[in-house]
Amino acid sequence: EIVLTQSPATLSLSPGERATLSCRASQSVSTYLAWYQQKPGQAPRLLIFDASNRATGIPARFSGSGSGTDFTLTIGSLEPEDFAVYYCQQRSNWPPLTFGGGTKVEIK
């Protein structure tokens, strides 16, 4: 099973700042990595698929990069609605599909 480790666990930032979230895989997942956003009381939403492709309707301030074992989700300039928990997920070697533990982006 591929283990995904996200860091940091919590990121405290102000609106307008840049957010950089990390996801590291226990073995290479090529570019088969997705990012999801989850707000309290809501279902997750797909942001990025295959490491760097924005899903339909996702603003350009969200970008993904990386390959192999190291991946980054960048939010260029935080909007108030971006404060949420973010999860990475791999589909390189499944089943099982696995998620990282999440990064909470909170208002500083």
Add this chain to the structure above:
Amino acid sequence: QVQLVESGGGVVQPGRSLRLSCAVSGFTFRNYGMHWVRQAPGKGLEWVAVVSYDGSNKYYADSVKGRVTISRDNSKNTLYLQMNSLRAEDTAVYYCAKDPGYYESSGQFDYWGQGTLVTVSS
């Protein structure tokens, strides 16, 4: 618009059974694989199971294998999760999620339901 609506959650005693349903609309259900993903209170996401577009292939997480059965009825646009021998650690919000792969499941989730809470407690 795509909609996925789960139902069937509730409070159940350890060892008992429960069946969850997910009614979908807004896309051609029979052409896509479907997943169940769960989230324990205050915890992260855990993939549970997947069923192929035609129901012929099913895969499960080790944590539920042998106790859970995923199925679908393409004539009713509905996904199911039959859960038996429930344990306290199965307490979670259960989400159904659509796979974006056309006919072949890709292992991603492009649409999610709002979730249904299952609480296993005596």
